[in-house]
Structure formats: C-alpha cells, structure tokens
Amino acid sequence: MIVSLLLRALVWFGLYVALTLLPLGVAWWERPWDTPRPVLVEASVATGFLALPLMIFQFALVSRLGPASRPFGSDTLMQFHAQMGVVALAAVALHPLLLVVEGMPWRAWNPWAGPWLWRTGAVAFWATLLIVGTSIWRRRLRLSYEAWQILHLLLAIVITAAMVIHILAARGYASEPGMRALLAGYVALAAVLLLRYRLVRPLLLWRRPWVVERNEDAGGSTRLLRVRPEGHAGISFEPGQFSWIMSGTSPLWSAQHPISMASSAEGLPGGALEFGIKALGDWSSTVVPALAPGARLWVDGAFGAFTPEGRAAQGxxxxxxxxxxxxxxxxxxxxxxxxxxxxxxxxxxxxxxxxxxxxxxxxxxxxxxxxxxxxxxxxxxxxxxxxxxxxxxxxxxxxxxxxxxxxxxxxxxxxxxxxxxxxxxxxxxxxxxxxxxxxxxxx
Amino acid sequence: MRHVIVTRVTGGFVVLLLAAVLAFTWAARRPTAAPVLVAPAAPSGEVLFQRHCAACHDPADTAVGYRLADDHAAAAAELRGFLVDHYGPSPEGIALIVTHLLEPPPP
CATH class of the missing domain: 3.40.50.80 (Nucleotide-binding domain of ferredoxin-NADP reductase (FNR) module)
Structure with missing residues (x-):
C-alpha cells in the first residue's frame, strides 16, 4: 500500500512539475521574435510564465481532490501550498524587477495609473504580497481565521485574473496560438477547481447534514462533540484522520475548520462521529460551546495521512x-x-x-x-x-x-x-x- | 517527518525553477535552427511598434516630443538610441519604428 501511494505521489508531483513548466516550453517553441532580446527581458518573461501556473495550481493543492490528496496527506499539501505561495511571490516580484533593471520605470508598479499592462502587473504583485503577508502574519495582524479565509479566496481570484489580463495585454508570446490555447486551458482549470471547491462541493454537503447529539466538556478547555448523520450513512475514515467542519446556516458561506476525528474508526451507533475541539480561536471558543443537541452542521471528510493504516509495525x-x-x-x-x-x-x-x-x-x-x-x-x-x-x-x-x-x-x-x-x-x-x-x- | 520532506522537495523544486528560467533565457535568445525557406514579408514600422512597444507606450505620446523638436535628426538619433537600449529589435526594425513615429500624423 505504501509503495502504491508513493508511486501515485510521484505521478501527481510529476504532473504538477510538468504543467508548471509547460508555459515556458510553449513560449520557447513559439517564440515570435526575429532577433534576440536582452537577457534580462527574457529572464523576466520566464519568471512571469512560471508565476501564472504556480498561482493557478495553488487552487489545485487545496481543493481536496481525493485521488490527488490521498498519497500526500492534506496537511502536507497545505504546507506545500504555503511554501509555493512564497515561491510564487518571488517569481511575481522578480518579473518586474528584472524589467526595472532593463529600463522600465518604477511608476509601472502603480496599480492606479499607466497602461493596462502595467496596472494589471502591479495589481498581481501587490495582491500576491498581501495574500502571502496576511497568511504568514495573520495572528500578528489580528485577522480572524474566518475573515482570512474570505480574504484569501478573493485575493487569489484577483491575482489570477490580473495575471491573465497582464499576459494577454503584453502580447508578444501570448499572441501565439499555442500559448493562447494553453492560457485558456489553465484559466478553465482554475475556474473548474474553484467552482468545484466553493460551490459544487458545499452544495453536495448541504444535502448531507449532521446533527449535534452531545456536546460535553472533555477537560482542558476542550469540547467533545458527538454528531450523527441526518438522512445519510455518514462517512468512513481511518483512525487519525480529520474532517472539515462547517457550522452556521449553510456550508456555502461558512468558514471551514480542520478537526481530527476522536472516535473509533470502527464506528459509533448510527454512524456518529466524535471530535475533540479545543478553545483556540473565535469559532472554537464561542460557537462550538454553544452548539446544543439538535444543532445542524456539515462534515467534509475524511482527509489526512496521519494514520497507522497500511503501515507495517510491531507496535x-x-x-x-x-x-x-x-x-x-x-x-x-x-x-x-x-x-x-x-x-x-x-x-x-x-x-x-x-x-x-x-x-x-x-x-x-x-x-x-x-x-x-x-x-x-x-x-x-x-x-x-x-x-x-x-x-x-x-x-x-x-x-x-x-x-x-x-x-x-x-x-x-x-x-x-x-x-x-x-x-x-x-x-x-x-x-x-x-x-x-x-x-x-x-x- | 513529512514536513521535512516537503521542505526539501520545495527547495529542490525552486532549484529546478531557477534552472528553467536560465534555460529559457538562453534558449529564447538563440536563433531558430530551422532555415527560413520563404522570406516573410517585411513588417512595417507600425506592426513593429505594436509588437514591441504599444503595450506600454501610446504612439502619439511617444512621438509628439520628437515631432515638435527643432532638430529632427537629433530627435531621431535620440529615439533610435532609446530603442536600442530599451527592448531592442533589429537595426532595420528600429529604423522602421523611428520612421513610423516621426511621420506626421494623417490630416
């Protein structure tokens, strides 16, 4: 099982690398210039063509695609997502910096003025800086997890849109048919991933509600929440895995919280699940303790590779x-x-x-x-x-x-x-x- | 230990990306290997301006200072130097762009 997971992980990672580098390959194949351009201009183009797929595949890393996430584990993908965010920021920053060295004026960094090429590039840069900054320093900025989730999603959409418009406005490589087709494919992929993650999946979850059965103090500022499926069979999971929990009126606009299952994977009566939730933030300190028996919530799971399943061990x-x-x-x-x-x-x-x-x-x-x-x-x-x-x-x-x-x-x-x-x-x-x-x- | 592996994989991937940037920069500046069998039609100054400059520069704004200059030859030389330093198409291309910019606008 471990070997199979490793092979699947290698295939998925190979695909990720190939799709990230593909725009560079297509740009080289179709290069429209009749004479060589300055070194720094081409290096800048390269960083730009890396930044777009890096940003688009950020959606894929956290969109909970079952077959792709299982070999890695969701926390691993989230860590890679966070690190690649910094790498994408470096690419987004290097792109104009190299052009500045080549003679582009600093006013090109102003998102409010100048030609659309500059404006969209500046929007992409500043929004990327903001998305990475608010993720690294969320607590220092006193940004609630719920507000951060909304801001993160909106900024990701703004960055992707700005990058695509920027590339199309720059013409050059993006004027060639292969590159246009590739860009269209990448934008379509990002849209599908986003719709699936933020619309289709929540809508499916909406039809599979869970009901709070018990909510008791487990000591150490922790609530033990027992929930049972209402009108469906529930989920199966492996011990040590986690689910995303949403409370409120709908999973469409509720913040999602990753919580480990605390009950046996062999199951509880009626397909119930138990979660241990420690008071660590707004939701866990105020919303969770107030969840009375009968309250409705939604459970998206199971995820994670932190499990003894499939690992040979003497103990x-x-x-x-x-x-x-x-x-x-x-x-x-x-x-x-x-x-x-x-x-x-x-x-x-x-x-x-x-x-x-x-x-x-x-x-x-x-x-x-x-x-x-x-x-x-x-x-x-x-x-x-x-x-x-x-x-x-x-x-x-x-x-x-x-x-x-x-x-x-x-x-x-x-x-x-x-x-x-x-x-x-x-x-x-x-x-x-x-x-x-x-x-x-x-x- | 998965997070240690992830950090190492990220590091390796960054090295690969840097190598890809260098490789692209080198490859993109090489002349095409395939011989050109049919000479393409020579692009006009307007086409070259659209391709190289129009994304950032409006032709009217770019040319107006030169058209108003007393010494057109000096203005053209300055514009030529700017183009060579800036995004540098071929000398023939630069000549076409300069001519295109310095032509008086149609009445």
Missing part, C-alpha cells in the same frame, strides 16, 4: 501534546475495537494534570489494550511522582520497550514540540519513515 508510540490527544484517542479506540494486542506507549504532555483531556477513558484503556501511558507535566503539583518538564530523549528512553525502533511513531501537538520530537526520535534511532506528524498550524 505504536503515540506522543500527544494538548489537543494532539484527539487523533490519538481515535487510534487507541480503534485498536481497542479491533482487539489489537500489539504494544502501545502513549506519552501525553500537558501543562499540568488539570489540562489533561479524556484522562479517565485513557486510564481505562490500559486494562483492555497492551497500553502504557506516560504523563509528562510541565508544571505539576509538588506531589507529582511522574515525569516532569517536556518529552525528551531521556524520557523516551526510560519508557520505550527494547524493540521500539520497529514501532510506528505518531506525534501531534504544538509545532515546536513536533519539531523537537522529530529530531529526537531520529536521534535515538527511529527510522526517518517511521515518524508521522500532523500539522494544521499553517496560518
């Missing part, structure tokens, strides 16, 4: 920090329901005992699973006899069984914790491919 090491316990709970409950006898070691890092979620349930699982639980408290009571501080190599060595290098290791928690533990696990001898992490803290 599992689960390392959770804070709300990172949510997918671990799903993994543990699934192992319980499947009567799995392999050894499992759970390291659960929290500030103190009062911030531990699902504690009674986790402790009870030690009687039905071959499970060892190690709580690591950063600031425990004085009488705490267990591990203190953070999860370090020494803590791991003290509790891991002799054969831990043949286990699969799952880490979910704050980014700094995951960064440190990824290095630590490899340092103590865990193979690179046996460490899985899940990261949603992209913006």
């Amino acid at each position: 599992y090491v689960l390392i959770a920090g804070g709300i990172g316990i949510s997918p671990m709970r799903s993994i543990l409950l699934t192992l319980r329901d499947r009567e799995d006898v392999r050894p499992v070691v759970l390291f659960y890092a929290a500030h103190d005992a009062s911030r531990v979620m699902f504690r009674e349930e986790i402790d009870a699982l030690t009687t039905v699973l071959n499970l060892t639980v190690v709580y690591v408290f950063e600031n425990p009571d004085e009488d705490w006899a267990g591990e203190r501080g953070v999860v370090t190599a020494e803590v791991l060595r003290r509790h891991l069984p002799r054969q831990f290098r043949r286990f699969q290791h799952f880490v979910c928690g704050p980014p700094a914790m995951m960064d440190a533990l990824e290095r630590t696990l490899v340092d103590i001898g865990v193979p690179f491919g046996a460490v899985q992490t899940e990261r949603f803290d992209m913006v």
